Amino acid sequence: MSLADPEIRDLKAAATSHRGDRVFNRIITVAAFTALAVLAGIAVFLGLQTIPAFQSQGLSFITTTAWDINTDPPTAGIWGMLYGSVLLAVIGLVIAIPASLLLSIFTVFLAPRKLAAGLTNLIDLMAAIPSVILGLWAFYILNPTAEEWQRLLNQYLGWIPIFQNASGNFLGTPFIAGFVLAIMMIPIITSVSREVLARTPPELINASESLGSSLWTMLRYVALPYGRGGIVGGIMLGLGRALGETIAVFFVLKIVFEVNWYQIIESGGGSVATLIVSRFGEVSGEFELSLLLAAGFFLFVLTLVVNVIANLIVARTGRLQK
Amino acid sequence: MSIAESKGVDTIQTPAVTDSSPTTDREIEMSTQDVSVWFGKRKVLEGVSIDFPKRSVTALIGPSGCGKSTFIRTLNRLHELIPGAALAGSVMYEGKDIYDRDVDPVQIRLKIGMVFQKPNPFPSMTIRGNVLAGLKLSGMKRSNHDDIVEETLRAAGLWNEVKDRLGAAAGELSGGQAQRLVIARALAVQPHVLLMDEPCSALDPASTLKIEETIRDLSKDVTIIIVTHNMQQAVRVSDRTAFFLAAENEPGHVVEQGLTTEIFGNPQDQRTLDYVNGRFG
Ligand SMILES: Nc1ncnc2c1ncn2[C@@H]1O[C@H](COP(=O)(O)OP(=O)(O)OP(=O)(O)O)[C@@H](O)[C@H]1O
Ligand SMILES: [Mg+2]
Numbered sequence: 001m002s003l004a005d006p007e008i009r010d011l012k013a014a015a016t017s018h019r020g021d022r023v024f025n026r027i028i029t030v031a032a033f034t035a036l037a038v039l040a041g042i043a044v045f046l047g048l049q050t051i052p053a054f055q056s057q058g059l060s061f062i063t064t065t066a067w068d069i070n071t072d073p074p075t076a077g078i079w080g081m082l083y084g085s086v087l088l089a090v091i092g093l094v095i096a097i098p099a100s101l102l103l104s105i106f107t108v109f110l111a112p113r114k115l116a117a118g119l120t121n122l123i124d125l126m127a128a129i130p131s132v133i134l135g136l137w138a139f140y141i142l143n144p145t146a147e148e149w150q151r152l153l154n155q156y157l158g159w160i161p162i163f164q165n166a167s168g169n170f171l172g173t174p175f176i177a178g179f180v181l182a183i184m185m186i187p188i189i190t191s192v193s194r195e196v197l198a199r200t201p202p203e204l205i206n207a208s209e210s211l212g213s214s215l216w217t218m219l220r221y222v223a224l225p226y227g228r229g230g231i232v233g234g235i236m237l238g239l240g241r242a243l244g245e246t247i248a249v250f251f252v253l254k255i256v257f258e259v260n261w262y263q264i265i266e267s268g269g270g271s272v273a274t275l276i277v278s279r280f281g282e283v284s285g286e287f288e289l290s291l292l293l294a295a296g297f298f299l300f301v302l303t304l305v306v307n308v309i310a311n312l313i314v315a316r317t318g319r320l321q322k
Numbered sequence: 323m324s325i326a327e328s329k330g331v332d333t334i335q336t337p338a339v340t341d342s343s344p345t346t347d348r349e350i351e352m353s354t355q356d357v358s359v360w361f362g363k364r365k366v367l368e369g370v371s372i373d374f375p376k377r378s379v380t381a382l383i384g385p386s387g388c389g390k391s392t393f394i395r396t397l398n399r400l401h402e403l404i405p406g407a408a409l410a411g412s413v414m415y416e417g418k419d420i421y422d423r424d425v426d427p428v429q430i431r432l433k434i435g436m437v438f439q440k441p442n443p444f445p446s447m448t449i450r451g452n453v454l455a456g457l458k459l460s461g462m463k464r465s466n467h468d469d470i471v472e473e474t475l476r477a478a479g480l481w482n483e484v485k486d487r488l489g490a491a492a493g494e495l496s497g498g499q500a501q502r503l504v505i506a507r508a509l510a511v512q513p514h515v516l517l518m519d520e521p522c523s524a525l526d527p528a529s530t531l532k533i534e535e536t537i538r539d540l541s542k543d544v545t546i547i548i549v550t551h552n553m554q555q556a557v558r559v560s561d562r563t564a565f566f567l568a569a570e571n572e573p574g575h576v577v578e579q580g581l582t583t584e585i586f587g588n589p590q591d592q593r594t595l596d597y598v599n600g601r602f603g
Contacts, residue, residue, distance in 0.1 A: 113405075201442075203438060203440055204442055204444060204445075206400065206438060206442065207438065207442045207443075207444065207504070208444075208455075208459055209403060210400060210436040210438075210508070211431070211432070211435075211455060211456035211459045211460060211507070211508070211511060212428045212429070212431045212432035212459060212460030212462070212511065213460060214428060214459075214461075217458065217461065218459065221444070221447075221455065221458050221459055222444060222446075225444075225446035225447075226444075320446065320447055320451060320491055321444075321447040321448065321451045322447075322448050322450055322489065
């Protein structure tokens with residue numbers, strides 16, 4: 001005769017046996033589900049709008065690039081816009097991530113206290129600049145300078161495919177738009193990384209120093225791995241803003257219905273959000289409006305997909321250092 | 323023990339340390355001369371002069387807050403990393419003042435390792451990764467990483483407990499295991515001096531004894547300076563003892579120092595006698 005397995009006690013139930021906790025838990029749960037419900041509502045609303053678009057265009061709505069609404073039959077496809085949104089975000093991230101990390105490392109580990117405080121305030125202020133102002137700044141001030149940089153890039157690095165430019169027009173390029181996005185992302189990523197790095201436990205920094213680390217090795221093996229999750233979170237926040245950014249890009253990007261695959265300093269590119277805002281004021285009717293809403297739905301999906309992929313990449317690379 | 327061999331240190335057998343050995347005749351590895359320390363405007367240590375003979379164990383004892391941790395941190399230039407920290411006097415190591423302008427603090431910290439009061443393994447690394455962390459952090463090149471891992475973990479008395487899970491996260495270890503891991507980590511960069519700030523305060527009696535054994539073993543190759551609140555421990559592991567004391571609102575200073583047997587058996591100062599017999603405050 002064997003002994004019966006001991007009964008496993010339910011620890012979860014015991015953990016919430018305090019009445020205040022129970023009430024609080026319910027409130028939090030309800031709030032969380034409300035947020036989810038709102039999100040789902042938006043998705044369903046936008047999703048329904050895609051029906052007319054798909055009925056008329058089929059799958060080519062997301063695989064081709066065109067916007068000829070007044071022809072018969074009308075053709076519309078947003079592939080170039082979807083791709084453009086991602087390209088702009090990538091350009092923005094390539095500039096913003098190193099800049100933000102350097103800025104936050106400088107403020108946390110190198111700058112004298114007063115300078116660090118000043119920088120922190122300045123960067124937090126930057127996050128508060130409305131994007132329309134940034135757009136105007138980019139249009140009037142950044143554009144002429146950026147034109148010059150791009151000319152130089154083309155002149156000296158033109159043999160690299162991404163720096164080709166056949167038209168001689170250096171305005172309205174993905175590079176300028178991506179640069180503006182970088183300026184919007186830098187304050188977000190910097191603030192988050194700064195907070196995270198500043199919370200590196202002093203005993204780990206001490207341990208690292210007592211093992212003869214330099215600032216660089218301490219950052220690389222201790223502080224950055226420790227703050228990795230938070231920094232990645234900051235980058236995701238910035239990325240979310242970049243993918244959805246509308247008005248600032250509207251000022252500096254020439255929307256073209258062709259896919260600009262990689263020529264980042266060639267005039268013309270795409271962005272779903274900017275497509276929507278540029279057409280919205282002059283829609284030709286119900287049909288075009290539903291196309292725009294459908295485009296919005298796919299921007300929403302794109303954002304989700306990019307986030308999921310990014311999270312997967314992060315999870316895969318997050319192994320312990322051997 | 324193979325640590326000595328792997329270090330290529332000439333293993334001239336120093337006489338086994340017994341209480342009667344004339345430690346004072348040994349070569350001096352490290353010494354401080356008239357060291358005073360400030361945090362901002364507050365002076366917390368005054369005029370500390372101690373000699374640390376080669377391959378000996380020196381215990382620093384004294385009541386809480388008298389500046390033992392502060393002192394030990396001046397010995398490998400960790401003190402200067404605290405904002406507002408200041409120092410006067412000199413710390414001599416290998417015939418040179420480690421605070422001289424042309425001395426590289428990173429080299430000093432490599433030769434003078436440290437184990438802290440609170441176990442602080444790197445949570446983002448595996449157990450093995452932790453042992454080897456110093457090599458990465460300092461850019462030191464050593465071959466045969468597997469051997470280093472086994473050797474140092476054995477020396478720290480942890481090998482048998484972790485040999486089957488070297489790839490596990492260091493965060494999984496118990497406090498006492500983590501502390502022994504940290505000792506192994508400090509040994510992997512082959513320090514000549516090992517500073518230990520209350521290394522056993524988080525450990526159970528069995529782990530404590532293990533670490534004391536480790537200390538005795540290590541002292542054949544390495545000069546050890548250990549802060550401890552445990553009088554029996556000071557007696558068990560150390561050759562020499564320095565007693566620190568700080569009067570209220572005064573900087574701490576060394577009241578008495580010498581052979582451990584003398585400090586505990588025949589102290590010259592009444593305050594030392596009271597302290598080592600647990601009659602204090
Ligand atoms: N970072 C710091 N800034 C300012 N004062 C400090 C700092 N660290 C320590 N002190 C002060 O210096 C004095 C000595 O502290 P220290 O940590 O060296 O004492 P201790 O002898 O190690 O004590 P314990 O036995 O409790 O560890 C204390 O009065 C403490 O308040
Ligand atoms: Mg202390």
